[in-house]
Amino acid sequence: MTKRNEVRYELYYWPGIQGRGEFVRLAFEEADVPYVDVARLPRAEGGGVHAMQELLDGVRGLALPPFAPPFLRVGDLVIAQTAAILLYLGPRLGLVPDDEAGRLGAHQLQLTIADLIGEVHDTHHPIATSLYYEDQKREAKLRARAFVGERMPKFLGYFERVLARDDSRREPYLVGAALSYVDLSLFQVVAGLRYAFPRAMARLEPAIPRTVAVHDRIAARPRIAAYLASARRLPFNEEGIFRRYPELDVEPEQGA
Amino acid sequence: MTKRNEVRYELYYWPGIQGRGEFVRLAFEEADVPYVDVARLPRAEGGGVHAMQELLDGVRGLALPPFAPPFLRVGDLVIAQTAAILLYLGPRLGLVPDDEAGRLGAHQLQLTIADLIGEVHDTHHPIATSLYYEDQKREAKLRARAFVGERMPKFLGYFERVLARDDSRREPYLVGAALSYVDLSLFQVVAGLRYAFPRAMARLEPAIPRTVAVHDRIAARPRIAAYLASARRLPFNEEGIFRRYPELDVEPEQGA
Numbered sequence A, B: 001m002t003k004r005n006e007v008r009y010e011l012y013y014w015p016g017i018q019g020r021g022e023f024v025r026l027a028f029e030e031a032d033v034p035y036v037d038v039a040r041l042p043r044a045e046g047g048g049v050h051a052m053q054e055l056l057d058g059v060r061g062l063a064l065p066p067f068a069p070p071f072l073r074v075g076d077l078v079i080a081q082t083a084a085i086l087l088y089l090g091p092r093l094g095l096v097p098d099d100e101a102g103r104l105g106a107h108q109l110q111l112t113i114a115d116l117i118g119e120v121h122d123t124h125h126p127i128a129t130s131l132y133y134e135d136q137k138r139e140a141k142l143r144a145r146a147f148v149g150e151r152m153p154k155f156l157g158y159f160e161r162v163l164a165r166d167d168s169r170r171e172p173y174l175v176g177a178a179l180s181y182v183d184l185s186l187f188q189v190v191a192g193l194r195y196a197f198p199r200a201m202a203r204l205e206p207a208i209p210r211t212v213a214v215h216d217r218i219a220a221r222p223r224i225a226a227y228l229a230s231a232r233r234l235p236f237n238e239e240g241i242f243r244r245y246p247e248l249d250v251e252p253e254q255g256a
Helices: A021-031 A048-056 A082-093 A100-124 A133-163 A181-196 A198-207 A209-219 A222-228 B021-031 B048-056 B082-093 B100-124 B133-163 B181-196 B198-207 B209-219 B222-228
Strands: A010-012 A071-074 A077-080 B009-012 B071-074 B077-080
Touching: A010 A021, A010 A048, A021 A082, A021 A181, A021 A222, A071 A082, A077 A082, A077 B100, A082 A100, A082 A181, A082 B100, A100 A133, A100 A181, A100 B077, A100 B082, A100 B100, A133 A181, A133 A198, A133 A209, A133 B133, A181 A198, A181 A209, A198 A209, A209 A222, B009 B021, B009 B048, B021 B082, B021 B181, B021 B222, B071 B082, B077 B082, B082 B100, B082 B181, B100 B133, B100 B181, B133 B181, B133 B198, B133 B209, B181 B198, B181 B209, B198 B209, B209 B222
Parallel strands: none
Antiparallel strands: A010 A071, A071 A077, B009 B071, B071 B077
């Protein structure tokens, strides 16, 4: 039996946003496994952005510095890239099937969610991350129209198709017969898209009932519900990936 | 001992471009393991884009349809997402360290390369994949300036830093003591960026000597050299991810 509580999991991510770190937080919360959200700790307790930046800058002895947050530190091991963190945590948190095909399937879906998240980010930053939104607003409107009209239905339609592939299941999950970390991530995608693009999601949701059902079932799970009601769940805001800019929640063009 | 030649590896990718499929092709070529590049076979032999599209549309019995090419079929297993394909192939082709930390490190770097590749794609398609380049050329110039001035140096500087972390090694590789699939991918990144942004790369290369050295050493490996000289290596072109549009190979702004 694994004494999982003896492992100290340290998550490093920007302290003020859900962002990509939220996919990792949701896995820990559902598994009820303690984790330290390092950059949200006070600096006096070894926390803050400073602690994260030190590792990004490459402290002595770090075998492989991360390119960007989020990253997870477990003893001497530092793992960057959200999907790689979940690949590592999945079996340890009991949030992925045991067989190789199931694990690869979960990972492949998580990488597709990562692609979707990258495109959501680019709706408000289509030109440069280093520029303010206000300085690329014109281009953001164009990109958001394509996202809302084409990409969002394509991605969510894909997940819906994956959920529908065996409709004999009363409560389908994306991989295998039970909940996995990918379902938690799909919950986050739906929640985020509802925040950022409420009108577009209201139009799309009737076409993706299984996806919406996964969202609702996960929101109702006791540990997730408790997490969402806690101060640990940061609110969505306009510094994160999902941003509510009403001018981007556009009507797709006719015929798009 | 694995009788690896008994496994039939089928790669599915667009037949006319290097694109994301090339990272997988390079791994097979270096390992000297046969693979079928399905969509490049004649339709009479079960090939063509048609064969790829059938799997994307979800043939009966496919446990998990891919979202997009490339994907690899090995018996009943279908794996999509370039980095997940290499995660699966790495140990089987002998192109990754044996230990978990080394494998996670390789995968994490490959995911960072995937992020870079996504940004290269968006230099010519910053608004919508569904629009022609010509219809987003103005925005492409803006995005390319940010890519060339900020992102390309940041990404390549990161890989250079990873290569430099132990400068006692005469011929450094990105992960562990030997060649891995990530080094092959870094070769492809350098080759592609040289094709797409020759002036920007000429300016940047003096600052990333170890990265350039990895490229050169890999290009000189006998199997890779033979592959590059063969008809199996598709030429770079303006349908792929790395495109030579001279108007995008811009001078970064002063002070950028």
